[in-house]
Amino acid sequence: MTKPKVLISDKMDPNAAKIFEERGCDVDVITGKTPEELKAMIGQYDGLAIRSSTKVTPEILAAAPNLKVIGRAGIGVDNVDIPAASAQGVVVMNTPFGNSITTAEHAIALMFAVARQIPEANARTQNGEWPKNDFMGVELTGKTLGLIGAGNIGSIVASRALGLRMKVVAYDPFLTPERAIEMGVEKADLGTLLEKADFITLHTPLTDETRNILSRERLEQCKKGVRIVNCARGGLIDEAGLKDLLDSGHIAGAALDVFAKEPAKEHPLFGTPNFICTPHLGASTTEAQVNVALQVAEQMADYLVNGGVTNALNMPSLSAEEAPKLRPYMALAEKLGSLVSQLAHGNLTEISIERSGAAAELNGKPIEGAVLAGFMRRYSDTVNMVNAPYLAKERGLQVRSVRYEGEGVFNTLLRVTVATSAGPRSVAGTLFADKAARLVEIFGIGVEADLEGHMLYVVNEDAPGFIGRVGSLMGEHGINIGTFHLGRRETGGEAIVLLSVDAPIPAEVITAAEKLQGVKLVKALNF
Numbered sequence: 001m002t003k004p005k006v007l008i009s010d011k012m013d014p015n016a017a018k019i020f021e022e023r024g025c026d027v028d029v030i031t032g033k034t035p036e037e038l039k040a041m042i043g044q045y046d047g048l049a050i051r052s053s054t055k056v057t058p059e060i061l062a063a064a065p066n067l068k069v070i071g072r073a074g075i076g077v078d079n080v081d082i083p084a085a086s087a088q089g090v091v092v093m094n095t096p097f098g099n100s101i102t103t104a105e106h107a108i109a110l111m112f113a114v115a116r117q118i119p120e121a122n123a124r125t126q127n128g129e130w131p132k133n134d135f136m137g138v139e140l141t142g143k144t145l146g147l148i149g150a151g152n153i154g155s156i157v158a159s160r161a162l163g164l165r166m167k168v169v170a171y172d173p174f175l176t177p178e179r180a181i182e183m184g185v186e187k188a189d190l191g192t193l194l195e196k197a198d199f200i201t202l203h204t205p206l207t208d209e210t211r212n213i214l215s216r217e218r219l220e221q222c223k224k225g226v227r228i229v230n231c232a233r234g235g236l237i238d239e240a241g242l243k244d245l246l247d248s249g250h251i252a253g254a255a256l257d258v259f260a261k262e263p264a265k266e267h268p269l270f271g272t273p274n275f276i277c278t279p280h281l282g283a284s285t286t287e288a289q290v291n292v293a294l295q296v297a298e299q300m301a302d303y304l305v306n307g308g309v310t311n312a313l314n315m316p317s318l319s320a321e322e323a324p325k326l327r328p329y330m331a332l333a334e335k336l337g338s339l340v341s342q343l344a345h346g347n348l349t350e351i352s353i354e355r356s357g358a359a360a361e362l363n364g365k366p367i368e369g370a371v372l373a374g375f376m377r378r379y380s381d382t383v384n385m386v387n388a389p390y391l392a393k394e395r396g397l398q399v400r401s402v403r404y405e406g407e408g409v410f411n412t413l414l415r416v417t418v419a420t421s422a423g424p425r426s427v428a429g430t431l432f433a434d435k436a437a438r439l440v441e442i443f444g445i446g447v448e449a450d451l452e453g454h455m456l457y458v459v460n461e462d463a464p465g466f467i468g469r470v471g472s473l474m475g476e477h478g479i480n481i482g483t484f485h486l487g488r489r490e491t492g493g494e495a496i497v498l499l500s501v502d503a504p505i506p507a508e509v510i511t512a513a514e515k516l517q518g519v520k521l522v523k524a525l526n527f
């Protein structure tokens with residue numbers, strides 16, 4: 001098996017490259033490339049490991065036909081076009097906890113720095129001025145911190161602020177009253193937070209809802225003398241409004257680690273009194289960088305080598321323990337999805353995926369993804385379990401997932417049913433003790449078969465001599481039969497023949513089979 005190839009395209013702790021190699025991947029570390037240069041080289045890679053500098057645009061993705069996973073050594077993924085990656089079947093993962101403490105500490109550091117004007121005092125002191133009378137700071141003790149976003153980083157900032165004897169008021173639509181009590185913060189709406197806060201820190205991702213969350217109007221609503229810290233994303237604050245309100249003195253200070261446009265080498269805010277900034281250093285500590293580098297490399301290698309999925313933003317997680325258990329089910333699921341789509345006709349608008357017995361105990365999402373991948377393969381060559389649910393949604397396919405805990409005849413069973421104009425059509429399969437996928441039913445007729453390679457499916461009337469006629473036809477055309485499986489609804493009723501052959505079945509053999517006595521339908525199947 002050829003080794004998966006990974007490109008690390010942003011500065012990352014060297015542990016990442018080491019882990020990739022130890023886990024069976026080839027790795028190149030090539031940083032600082034322009035989008036054009038990245039486009040020219042990305043085609044050869046299975047994995048792309050990034051921080052915030054590399055922008056993964058639809059153009060980059062279009063030049064990456066082999067790409068299977070993008071790993072963000074950090075939290076924010078606003079530099080990755082996730083819908084485009086999903087549509088292309090590329091898993092996008094991040095490391096949601098590796099740099100949270102470090103970033104929270106940076107927010108606290110900036111809060112102190114802006115409260116005591118430390119950067120300017122430092123610069124002027126080192127300039128030989130000794131400006132002791134020019135700086136009068138404020139204490140944090142007893143002040144109210146308004147926290148916008150109370151997730152991982154926000155909650156660490158809250159706990160540190162409480163330790164500094166601040167009061168914390170938090171605005172986060174997803175913060176439950178119970179969690180607010182647990183965190184020791186007061187849950188508030190944004191208006192109340194703006195009225196009460198002496199300091200505000202932001203800890204939300206940049207989304208359509210959070211963009212400009214501190215707009216000029218909202219900045220004007222803030223308590224006079226407020227100090228604002230943003231260690232989350234540029235774009236959350238109206239930068240022009242911030243400058244005007246710093247100039248007017250309504251806002252007493254602001255500290256930004258992030259800007260709407262980065263790198264920010266020139267900016268109207270530069271030089272504004274009581275404005276301090278750092279160049280997106282929130283995650284830049286040795287500890288955090290080792291954490292995120294190790295984590296991203298482990299996650300990506302696990303996916304590329306074993307199929308395990310952790311911290312993916314566009315598909316359900318699949319632990320390294322679950323992956324080996326689920327793998328045979330996913331193979332079965334994909335085959336059943338493919339079989340039902342090759343056999344059922346008409347406008348298929350609904351698909352139902354049932355898991356019973358042991359299968360009901362498993363994580364259903366990857367199985368669902370695999371059924372849909374098999375089902376959608378007829379419509380797209382590039383479909384996989386990541387993009388299949390998106391493609392299915394795009395086509396208006398309704399997907400139902402059902403689990404039955406009890407065992408039937410089989411101790412584990414997957415059944416896939418599609419709604420057709422002639423009524424529901426279902427196929428079912430099980431796993432034998434050797435974990436091999438076996439078909440056990442087609443459209444209500446019991447039949448036991450492997451679904452492998454090239455197959456011929458024939459529906460006929462159950463009558464003596466038919467098996468011989470099919471065998472002779474194959475022999476006449478020089479087609480070697482590998483396996484031969486039979487099933488029937490009842491004696492003399494509708495029957496099926498499913499045989500595997502060693503080579504693709506030519507169209508003239510299908511036509512000849514259709515002319516055999518008693519034949520109702522013939523189809524070549526491929527798996």
Ligand SMILES: NC(=O)c1ccc[n+]([C@@H]2O[C@H](COP(=O)([O-])OP(=O)(O)OC[C@H]3O[C@@H](n4cnc5c(N)ncnc54)[C@H](O)[C@@H]3O)[C@@H](O)[C@H]2O)c1
Nearest residue numbers: 076103149150151152153172174203204205231232282283
């Ligand atoms: N400066 C840096 O170097 C640096 C480092 C790490 C993370 N970050 C940024 O910090 C952000 C927060 O990280 P996290 O780990 O805490 O993420 P998180 O997902 O744990 O928390 C984000 C919180 O924002 C809340 N939220 C979402 N929409 C909101 C809205 N409209 N109003 C208020 N709250 C809203 C969510 O409910 C969630 O609780 C990341 O998205 C990333 O962009 C920056």
Ligand SMILES: O=C(O)[C@H](O)COP(=O)(O)O
Nearest residue numbers: 051052053074075076283
């Ligand atoms: O979202 C993040 O994790 C931070 O913005 C850190 O970004 P960086 O890895 O480029 O420092």
